[in-house]
Structure formats: C-alpha cells, structure tokens
Amino acid sequence: MTGTTALRVADLAQNAPTPFDIRPDAAAMQALAAELDLSALRKLRFSGQIKAQGRKNWRLEGQLGATVVQPCVVTLEPVTTRIDVPVERTYVAGLEAPAETEAEMPEDDTVEPLGPVIDPATVLAEALALALPLYPRKDGAGLEEAVFTEPGKAPMRDEDARPFAGLSALRDQLGKKD
Secondary structure: OOOOOOOEEEHHOOOOOOEEEEEEOHHHHHHHHOOOOOEEEEEEEEEEEEEEEEEEEEEEEEEEEEEEEEOOEEEEEEEEEEEEEEEEEEEEEOOOOOOOOOOOOOOOOEEEEEEOEEOHHHHHHHHHHHHHOOOOOOOOOOOOOOOOOOOOOOOOOOHHOOOOHHHHHHHHHHHOOO
16 A cells, blocks of 8 residues: 555645545555454545645644454454544654664654655554554453362452452451450
C-alpha cells in the first residue's frame, strides 16, 4: 500500500494544502490486516491534507476511520471495533532521528524528521496500529476462577493467594480481645 501514495515534498504547493483521500482496495486491506494480526479489516479510509508550516516544515492533518475485527482476549470470539481518530504529523526539516537503539521518546510524538517524501499510506498504517484496542473483549466476557489440585486435596483459590487478606481478620480478632 505504501509507495503509490508517497508525495514528493519538492512537488507540494507552499501556498495551498494538498488533499489526500486513501480508500484501499480489498487486497490492500487484507495485507494490512495480516500485517497487524487482525481477523478482518473493513471500511478503511484516511483523508486529510498536507500543508506548509513555515518555510521548510510540513503538517499532515487527517481523519482515520476503520472497522476492525480482532479475537476476544478471553473467548477468542470475533470482536468488531469502530475506530475514528484524528491524525496529525509535523515533518521538521533538519530533525535527526535518534541513532541509538534505545532512546528516550520525545514528549510530542507527532513530530517526524522531514525526508524527500511524505507518504499518507505509511501514516495510515502506523495510526491504525496505534489506535487498535490492546485487549479486545466481547461484551459480557469475563475470566472465571480456575481451580486445579491433586485428587483428595483442597484446591488453592485466588483468595488464598492474597497474603494480606487474612491479616485484616487477624487484626480484628486481636482487637476484640483487648
């Protein structure tokens, strides 16, 4: 999906915004769904504009809309989520990307170094990945308590694993004796 939507910065108009409207075809959506480990990706659209910000910098403003299907983290049943988020990126000339493998994240994560092209499709894929629910859960799905033990022994329950839960009862008993 990337590459065909890349806009050369040298070709962008300084005095007027450059609009874009990306509506990937079924094959592109299927490839992006596979890349993001989604069960399905429906109704994907990213539209907006790129405009000059000062003499050398550029600003991308857009709206991302998508319908994604992911497996529920509890039941593995399909969970459909509608995503509608604004997307902003500021491309700054002369900004160097950190060379270290581990670097501190800047406070403003919408600032990017300006390269020879700005590709809205790349921004679409990144923004969609960031907007996905981390733990999609089907309505009413919950984790039940699992109890395992050897035959003939009392099972250990979640309450038994909380060491301070019994201390409050002990405190109450000691308080009554005084």
